[in-house]
Each structure stands twice: as C-alpha cells, then as structure tokens.
Amino acid sequence: MYPKDLKYDKEHEWVKLDGDVAIIGISDFAQDQLGEVVYVDLPSVGDEVAAGESFGEIESVKSVSELFSPLTGEIVEVNDALGDAPETVNEDAYGDGWMLKIKMSDAAELDELMSAEEYEAFIAEEA
Amino acid sequence: MTDVEGTIMTEDLLRTPLYREHLALNARIVPFAGWEMPVQYAGIIEEHKAVRSSVGIFDVCHMAEFRFFGFEAFDSLQSIVTNDLHKIDELGSALYTVMCDEDGGIIDDLIVYHTGDLEYLIIANAANRQTDWDWITSHLPEGVEAVDESDRTGLIAVQGPQALEVIASLAGEGFEPPARFHIAEARLDEIPVLLARTGYTGEDGVEIVCHADHAVAVWRLLLSFAEVTPCGLGARDTLRLEMGYPLYGSDMDRGVDPISAGLGWVVPKAKTGYIGAEAISRVRESGPARKLVGLEVSEGVPRHEYPVLHEGTEVGKVASGTYSPTLAHGIATAYVPAELSAPGTELVIAIRRKEVAATVVRPPFVKQTSLSALSS
Numbered sequence: 001m002y003p004k005d006l007k008y009d010k011e012h013e014w015v016k017l018d019g020d021v022a023i024i025g026i027s028d029f030a031q032d033q034l035g036e037v038v039y040v041d042l043p044s045v046g047d048e049v050a051a052g053e054s055f056g057e058i059e060s061v062k063s064v065s066e067l068f069s070p071l072t073g074e075i076v077e078v079n080d081a082l083g084d085a086p087e088t089v090n091e092d093a094y095g096d097g098w099m100l101k102i103k104m105s106d107a108a109e110l111d112e113l114m115s116a117e118e119y120e121a122f123i124a125e126e127a
Numbered sequence: 128m129t130d131v132e133g134t135i136m137t138e139d140l141l142r143t144p145l146y147r148e149h150l151a152l153n154a155r156i157v158p159f160a161g162w163e164m165p166v167q168y169a170g171i172i173e174e175h176k177a178v179r180s181s182v183g184i185f186d187v188c189h190m191a192e193f194r195f196f197g198f199e200a201f202d203s204l205q206s207i208v209t210n211d212l213h214k215i216d217e218l219g220s221a222l223y224t225v226m227c228d229e230d231g232g233i234i235d236d237l238i239v240y241h242t243g244d245l246e247y248l249i250i251a252n253a254a255n256r257q258t259d260w261d262w263i264t265s266h267l268p269e270g271v272e273a274v275d276e277s278d279r280t281g282l283i284a285v286q287g288p289q290a291l292e293v294i295a296s297l298a299g300e301g302f303e304p305p306a307r308f309h310i311a312e313a314r315l316d317e318i319p320v321l322l323a324r325t326g327y328t329g330e331d332g333v334e335i336v337c338h339a340d341h342a343v344a345v346w347r348l349l350l351s352f353a354e355v356t357p358c359g360l361g362a363r364d365t366l367r368l369e370m371g372y373p374l375y376g377s378d379m380d381r382g383v384d385p386i387s388a389g390l391g392w393v394v395p396k397a398k399t400g401y402i403g404a405e406a407i408s409r410v411r412e413s414g415p416a417r418k419l420v421g422l423e424v425s426e427g428v429p430r431h432e433y434p435v436l437h438e439g440t441e442v443g444k445v446a447s448g449t450y451s452p453t454l455a456h457g458i459a460t461a462y463v464p465a466e467l468s469a470p471g472t473e474l475v476i477a478i479r480r481k482e483v484a485a486t487v488v489r490p491p492f493v494k495q496t497s498l499s500a501l502s503s
C-alpha cells in the first residue's frame with residue numbers, strides 16, 4: 001500500500017508530482033490509524049504553506065490530528081469534495097482522497113522526502 | 128500528521144477473558160480504566176450503525192460486580208444509594224442509581240439488581256471498583272455478606288433491535304426474555320447465565336452475566352450469528368452519548384451532585400436518611416448553580432475539556448463530546464451556569480482554532496430507537 005511513484009514524509013503525508021505542481025494527501029497507513037474520517041479542515045486556494053508547518057486538521061470519531069505540509073508553496077487547488085465526503089480519505093487515500101495541490105517554491109525540498117521503500121521501513125520501525 | 132492528544136501508558140494493564148478473541152478479530156486495543164480493551168474492530172461508525180440497525184456485542188467484562196446477602200442487605204444498601212430500593216422489591220427487578228458522599232458528590236453510578244431473596248447484585252464502573260467496594264463495605268453491618276465477584280464474572284452486552292431474537296434462538300424453546308430492567312436466569316446453549324434487560328446504548332437488548340470461564344464460549348456463540356457485529360469502546364461511547372447517558376469521570380465525579388448532573392430522577396424527593404441526603408436536598412431547594420446540558424454543533428467535533436463560551440466569556444467546558452454517527456454532526460455535554468441551561472440557548476464551543484455555534488438541547492440527541500419504541 002505504498003505506491004512507488006509517490007514520496008512520503010515522517011508525518012505520513014504523501015506527495016505526487018505533476019510538473020511543478022505537487023499533490024498532497026495522507027498515506028494509507030495514516031488513514032488506517034485514524035479510523036473513519038468525519039472532518040477534514042483544509043486551507044484556501046491562494047494560501048501559502050511551508051514545509052513542516054500545519055496546513056489543516058483531520059478528525060476521526062475518536063481523535064483529531066494536524067496535517068503538516070511536506071513542501072513549501074502556494075495552494076492552487078483544494079479537494080473541496082472532502083467537505084461532503086470525508087470518508088473518501090479512508091476509501092482512496094492515494095487517489096480521490098487527495099487534499100491539496102501546491103505550486104512548489106523550492107523543488108530541492110523533495111530530496112528531504114522518503115521513497116516508498118524508505119517510508120515502509122520507517123513505519124515498520126515506528127510500529 | 129500527528130496525534131494532537133497522544134497518550135502513553137506504562138502501568139501494568141489487566142486483560143479480560145476475551146482479550147485473545149479481540150486480537151483474533153483484529154481489534155485495535157487501547158488502555159482504558161486500567162484494562163487493555165478493544166476500542167474498535169471494523170470501525171466505530173460501522174459498529175455504531177450495526178447496534179442501531181441489527182445487533183452489536185460488547186466485552187464489558189472489565190466492569191465490577193458485587194454481591195450482597197443478608198437480612199440487613201436491603202436497609203444498608205438503601206442508606207448508601209440515592210434511589211429508592213423499594214422500587215425493586217419485586218425479585219428480578221433492577222434499578223439505576225448513584226451513590227454519593229456526605230457532601231452529595233457522586234462516588235459512582237450503578238445498577239442494582241434484586242437477584243434473590245435478601246440478595247442484591249451491583250454492577251459498577253471498572254475504574255471505580257476499589258473505591259466503590261471500600262465505600263460500600265465500610266458502610267455495611269457485619270451481618271451482610273459482601274462478595275466482590277468481578278474477577279470470576281464475565282459480562283457481555285448484546286444490544287440492538289434484533290438482540291432479543293439472537294438471545295431467544297440461543298436460549299431455546301419456551302424462552303421468555305426478562306422485562307425491561309429485570310434480570311433472570313437462562314441457559315444459552317447449555318451455559319448457565321443471568322440475562323439482564325439493561326444496557327448503555329439506547330437500544331433494546333441484554334447484558335449477559337456469566338462465569339468468567341464461559342465468557343469466550345458465550346462470545347463465540349453470539350458471533351456465530353451473521354447479524355451480530357463485535358463492537359468496541361469507541362462505539363459504546365458514541366451510542367451512549369447519543370442517548371445522553373452520563374459517563375462517570377466525564378459527565379460526573381465526586382465534585383458534582385446528582386441534581387446538577389441532571390440525575391434528579393434517581394434521587395426521589397420523598398427519600399431521606401441516605402448518605403448525602405441533606406446536601407442533595409439543599410441543592411434541590413436552592414437550585415443548582417451549574418447544570419449539565421446537551422449541546423449540538425453544526426460543524427467540527429467537540430471533545431472533552433474544550434471551552435464553552437457565551438458572549439465571548441468562557442462559561443464552562445465540554446464534559447463529553449463526540450461525532451454522532453446517527454445525526455452526522457457533533458454532540459456534547461457541558462456544565463454551564465443554570466441561567467444558560469434552557470433548551471434553545473445559543474452558546475459557542477471553541478474547537479481549537481474555530482469558534483463554533485452550539486445550541487442547548489434536551490437529551491437524548493437521538494430520539495427514535497428500539498428502546499424508545501419499547502417504552503412508548
């Protein structure tokens with residue numbers, strides 16, 4: 001459950017590159033840990049996000065977690081569909097459950113992220 | 128992504144007789160009241176909906192069971208609990224009550240079952256087992272035999288509109304379920320049990336009391352029915368809060384009296400001479416300064432300790448809060464000044480960065496269940 005074409009951070013977000021736009025979501029491991037998602041609180045298009053800083057919150061019945069941006073940039077699209085169907089994060093974490101698209105301001109930050117193999121090893125170590 | 132309220136438990140935790148069953152069902156295990164308990168199996172919302180629409184079963188073996196026997200059992204227990212034990216003079220009947228200290232502070236909430244001649248069974252919260260035992264036994268005369276049955280007793284809640292059908296098919300021909308708030312002996316596929324027609328979900332159903340050694344067999348019998356879903360403490364909490372049932376430690380504790388906690392109905396006005404009677408009667412006469420109310424919010428999930436505001440000033444904190452799977456929005460309870468406790472009062476809950484409108488409502492939050500159908 002760790003697609004090879006994605007990059008991952010230690011806060012369990014994933015990044016998918018589409019030119020100079022990065023799509024961001026949370027990993028399948030993260031959604032499983034959370035349980036059924038009931039709210040996703042996301043920022044607005046045009047907002048700036050910074051690598052390592054909180055950009056929103058995700059809530060399940062039992063807990064609430066902060067979402068951290070793996071990269072710095074400007075938000076160009078937000079997955080508004082999660083407002084009405086937050087459970088999409090559980091059902092399709094790497095697809096329709098995406099959260100943000102950002103225009104990267106520093107592509108070098110990508111080098112700080114983990115590959116699928118590295119992320120899998122990271123989770124095994126954490127568990 | 129980081130858990131906002133991460134908790135670490137290092138103490139030695141107890142396990143119920145069903146612990147291995149939970150592991151086999153891939154439950155997520157969490158520490159709760161000193162026990163390792165399943166918080167969920169397939170998912171809290173799924174389990175919650177199973178109880179509202181068919182049948183869910185819960186491991187509540189961690190709860191405390193005390194048995195009292197003797198000629199003075201009635202009088203001494205009557206002087207300890209707030210509710211009137213004469214309501215369960217009939218053998219096999221049961222009563223929800225609290226017991227309080229001299230200041231009216233709630234020590235615990237309990238169900239008292241009149242299980243036999245001169246005999247009463249009390250089921251109490253797991254976290255309060257020692258406190259309750261010490262309190263009750265210190266107020267008992269020597270002639271009353273008191274036994275803490277908790278370690279050798281299993282307790283499994285079977286809840287939902289089809290719960291009684293499942294129990295009936297296990298109990299065999301001629302089975303008559305006990306009436307609501309009654310307890311009776313039965314055999315489930317030859318296993319001797321007590322069936323208590325009580326619960327904490329707002330649905331019809333029973334709580335099965337059995338020998339701890341039989342808990343696994345009973346659990347497996349129940350799970351052999353396709354319509355039965357194993358449910359964890361997560362769903363237990365969302366189900367009970369939808370009904371406005373209080374949880375000890377969140378909605379009440381030693382610092383609050385039953386009148387303020389909205390439990391005046393378990394403190395009959397005519398009853399006197401029990402521990403805390405004078406203090407509680409003073410609160411009743413003057414009216415409580417603060418009251419536990421229900422709150423509904425349109426967005427976000429209110430949680431324990433979140434501030435409740437009125438006109439920009441903090442007037443209380445959330446006692447219990449969760450997402451209601453039935454209503455698909457947040458619900459909560461909170462102690463607020465009595466003048467802000469009327470249904471319809473508009474308050475605000477600070478859900479971290481956001482201030483969210485919250486309306487005072489009279490629980491239950493969910494009105495239509497198999498239990499409300501039963502009593503109407």
